[in-house]
Amino acid sequence: xxxxxxxxxxxxxxxxxxxxxxxxxxxxxxxxxxxxxxxxxxxxxxxxxxxxxxxxxxxxxxxxxxxxxxxxxxxxxxxxxxxxxxxxxxxxxxxxxxxxxxxxxxxxxxxxxxxxxxxxxxxxxxxxxxxxxxxxxxxxxxxxxxxxxxxxxxxxxxxxxxxxxxxxxxxxxxxxxxxxxxxxxxxxxxxxxxxxxxxxxxxxxxxxxxxxxxxxxxxxxxxxxxxxxxxxxxxxxxxxxxxxxxxxxxxxxxxxxxxxxxxxxxxxxxxxxxxxxxxxxxxxxxxxxxxxxxxxxxxxxxxxxxxxxxxxxxxxxxxxxxxxxxxxxxxxxxxxxxxxxxxxxxxxxxxxxxxxxxxxxxxxxxxxxxxxxxxxxxxxxxxxxxxxxxxxxxxxxxxxxxxxxxxxxxxxxxxxxxxxxxxxxxxxxxxxxxxxxxxxxxxxxxxxxxxxxxxxxxxxxxxxxxxxxxxxxxxxxxxxxxxxxxxxxxxxxxxxxxxxxxxxxxxxxxxxxxxxxxxxx
Amino acid sequence: xxxxxxxxxxxxxxxxxxxxxxxxxxxxxxxxxxxxxxxxxxxxxxxxxxxxxxxxxxxxxxxxxxxxxxxxxxxxxxxxxxxxxxxxxxxxxxxxxxxxxxxxxxxxxxxxxxxxxxxxxxxxxxxxxxxxxxxxxxxxxxxxxxxxxxxxxxxxxxxxxxxxxxxxxxxxxxxxxxxxxxxxxxxxxxxxxxxxxxxxxxxxxxxxxxxxxxxxxxxxxxxxxxxxxxxxxxxxxxxxxxxxx
Numbered sequence: 001x002x003x004x005x006x007x008x009x010x011x012x013x014x015x016x017x018x019x020x021x022x023x024x025x026x027x028x029x030x031x032x033x034x035x036x037x038x039x040x041x042x043x044x045x046x047x048x049x050x051x052x053x054x055x056x057x058x059x060x061x062x063x064x065x066x067x068x069x070x071x072x073x074x075x076x077x078x079x080x081x082x083x084x085x086x087x088x089x090x091x092x093x094x095x096x097x098x099x100x101x102x103x104x105x106x107x108x109x110x111x112x113x114x115x116x117x118x119x120x121x122x123x124x125x126x127x128x129x130x131x132x133x134x135x136x137x138x139x140x141x142x143x144x145x146x147x148x149x150x151x152x153x154x155x156x157x158x159x160x161x162x163x164x165x166x167x168x169x170x171x172x173x174x175x176x177x178x179x180x181x182x183x184x185x186x187x188x189x190x191x192x193x194x195x196x197x198x199x200x201x202x203x204x205x206x207x208x209x210x211x212x213x214x215x216x217x218x219x220x221x222x223x224x225x226x227x228x229x230x231x232x233x234x235x236x237x238x239x240x241x242x243x244x245x246x247x248x249x250x251x252x253x254x255x256x257x258x259x260x261x262x263x264x265x266x267x268x269x270x271x272x273x274x275x276x277x278x279x280x281x282x283x284x285x286x287x288x289x290x291x292x293x294x295x296x297x298x299x300x301x302x303x304x305x306x307x308x309x310x311x312x313x314x315x316x317x318x319x320x321x322x323x324x325x326x327x328x329x330x331x332x333x334x335x336x337x338x339x340x341x342x343x344x345x346x347x348x349x350x351x352x353x354x355x356x357x358x359x360x361x362x363x364x365x366x367x368x369x370x371x372x373x374x375x376x377x378x379x380x381x382x383x384x385x386x387x388x389x390x391x392x393x394x395x396x397x398x399x400x401x402x403x404x405x406x407x408x409x410x411x412x413x414x415x416x417x418x419x420x421x422x423x424x425x426x427x428x429x430x431x432x433x434x435x436x437x438x439x440x441x442x443x444x445x446x447x448x449x450x451x452x453x454x455x456x457x458x459x460x461x462x463x464x465x466x467x468x469x470x471x472x473x474x475x476x477x478x479x480x481x482x483x484x485x486x487x488x489x490x491x492x493x494x495x496x497x498x499x500x501x502x503x504x505x506x507x508x509x510x511x512x513x514x515x516x517x518x519x520x521x
Numbered sequence: 522x523x524x525x526x527x528x529x530x531x532x533x534x535x536x537x538x539x540x541x542x543x544x545x546x547x548x549x550x551x552x553x554x555x556x557x558x559x560x561x562x563x564x565x566x567x568x569x570x571x572x573x574x575x576x577x578x579x580x581x582x583x584x585x586x587x588x589x590x591x592x593x594x595x596x597x598x599x600x601x602x603x604x605x606x607x608x609x610x611x612x613x614x615x616x617x618x619x620x621x622x623x624x625x626x627x628x629x630x631x632x633x634x635x636x637x638x639x640x641x642x643x644x645x646x647x648x649x650x651x652x653x654x655x656x657x658x659x660x661x662x663x664x665x666x667x668x669x670x671x672x673x674x675x676x677x678x679x680x681x682x683x684x685x686x687x688x689x690x691x692x693x694x695x696x697x698x699x700x701x702x703x704x705x706x707x708x709x710x711x712x713x714x715x716x717x718x719x720x721x722x723x724x725x726x727x728x729x730x731x732x733x734x735x736x737x738x739x740x741x742x743x744x745x746x747x748x749x750x751x752x753x754x755x756x757x758x759x760x761x762x763x764x765x766x
Contacts, residue, residue, distance in 0.1 A: 170579065171579030171581075171582055175578060175579045190670070267648075378654075418582050419582075419584045422579065484649075484660075
C-alpha cells in the first residue's frame, strides 16, 4: 500500500531501538522482584475465591500472611503447595481454613520442594486451560458473529449499578455500539484488593468484580446475538490490582483491558517499581487470554498541551509496544492510545490532529489504534461538544483508527445518560458511514503542513527516546518527561507490596505463560 | 426596568418564553410515549408543546426533543447571588499573583471527609490533570498541595493542616445520605473552633450539592458547587489570603 504520508523509517527504527534498550533495563528490575498483587493473582488463578469473615479476600489474607513472615520471596505458590502437600487438601479448602484462622501457612512444616512444585503445577495447569478455553470461546464466537468494521464504536457505561449498566449497555448495542467499557468506581484503582460479588453502589462507575464481569459478559453475548455481531467488553487492568483484574478478565472472557505500563504511576501516583512488575504479569495474562490492551497515552494530552507534547505520546507508544512485546503481546493486541485534544480554537488544528492520527496509523499498521475523544476543551456546551465530536469521528474514519472511544456531548457534566450515548453513537455512525472509504482516496501533499507536522513529531519522539536511554525510564519519569508529572522512584502508593524474589522463587504461571508465549529471556 | 419583572426565555421575540427540552423515557417510541412526553412538558410549565422529534434509542428507551412556551417568568430585577469569588483568574495570573503579592508558595490541604469515599470532586480540583481543561492545584508551581484522599477523619485533617502549616483546607463532599455531610461539616468547624484554630485557615467546601450560601451558613469561608474549576478555587484562596495577611 502506498504511504499516505511519508514515514522516515530510519527514524522509526531509531525509536524502536531506543525503546528496546529502555525496556531492557526495566525488565531487569521486573525479573528480580514480585509484588503482593502478582502473588494474589497466582492464588486466584489457582482457583482461590471468596473472602474471610471481615470481607477481606482470601487471596489477600494468604499473601499478607506469607509476606508478614518475610517469605513472599519464595512465591506464594510454594507456600500454598506446601500446605497442599502437608494437609492433603485442595487450594480453596486451604484458603478457607487459613481465612478462619485454623492455621497459618508459614507454620506448616516445609515439604520437599520438588514435590510441592509438582503438586502446584498440576493445579496451575488447569488454571491455564481455563484461560485458553475462554480464548477459544471468543475466537469461535467472533467467527460466528464477526464484529463490525473499524473504527469500532466504543462507549462507556458508568451508572455505579451493574444492573443499570446492563440496560444502558444493551441500549447502546442496539444503537450500534461495538465495544462496551464498564467504568470503574472512583478510586478503585487505589484499593489493594478486589471486592467480590455483584455491586449496585459505586460513584462515577461500577466496581470491577468478577461477578460484575460475568453479568455484563452474559448481557453482551445476548445483545450481540440479537445484533448479529460480537460485542467486546472492556474493563481496567490497572491500579494496585492490575494483574488480578487481568486474571478475572481472562476467565470471564473480557476482550479488552485498559492496561498501560505507566498510567498508574503518572496519574494515580502508584509507585513505579511496583507498577512495572504488575504491568508485566498482567500483560502476560492478557497475551495468553487473547485480550487486547488499551494504553493510556491520551492522558498526557489532557495535562499538557496536545500540540507541544504530541511526541511524548508517540515515544510512550514505542515504550508500551516494547514492554508489550516483552510480555508476549502481539501487535494485534495493542490498542495504542492517543487523543483528539488540540485546542479547537487553533487555526488548522484539525490538520495537526490528522497528522498525528495518520502518523500513528502508519507506524503501527497492525495495531488497533485506540483513539480517545476530546475532553479537555469540552465545557458543558453540549451543542459545541457534539460538533467537535463529529470532527473527531471524521478524523477517526479518514485515518483508519481501530477503536474509537466516542465523545459524549455531556462530557464534563455527568457520566453519560442513555440519550447522550445514543446521540454520540448516531453521530459516529453517520460520519463513519458517510465517509467510510474516504481514507482510500487520500494522499497528503508531500511538503504540506500535515507531512511536515508528522515529520516533526516523529523526530522529536526519537530524540526523547534517545535521551531516555541515557538516563533510564525511571529517572525520566522522576524528571517529569511524561505528562509533565514527576513521580519519585521511592514514592507513591503500593511500594510496600514490592518484594525481592528469593533464590527459590516459584510462580508456575509465569513459567507456563513464558512457554506459551515463547518469551525467551 | 419594569420589563425585567416577569422575565422569560427569548426565542425570537421578547418574553415569548420559547425553550427546548430533551429527555428520554423508558418507553418504546410511539403515540403513547409521545403523549407521556407531551404531558410531562405541560407539567414543566410549558404551553404550546410541540414534540418535534421522537426516536427509539434501544432497550425500550425513547428520546424526545420538545419545544414549548414557558409560562413562568422570574423577576430579574431582584436577583442577588452569593459568590465566593468575584473574579476567577487564570492559571498564569494566579501563579504571578502569588509571586507578587504573597511571595512564598502557598499550601493547600484537601480531603474527602467522613464516610465519603468519592474523590472525583477533590481530584478534579487538586490533581495534576484538573478539570474541564483547567490544571489542578497540584500543577501550580506556586501552590503546594497535600491530597489526603477519601474517608479522612476530621481530626486527622486538622492534624495534617497544622503539621504542614496549611493556608487553606479544602473539603469535598460528593455523596451523602440523609444530610450526613451537613453534620460532618458542622462538626469540623466546631472542632476547629474548640481548639481555637478557626481563623488560622481558609476553610473551603465543595461538592455538587454545595453552594456558597450553604457554606457560609455552616461556618466555612467559601463554598463551591457544580462546575467549579481549579482556578476558581485557587483565585478565591489567593485573593483572600492577601486580605488575611
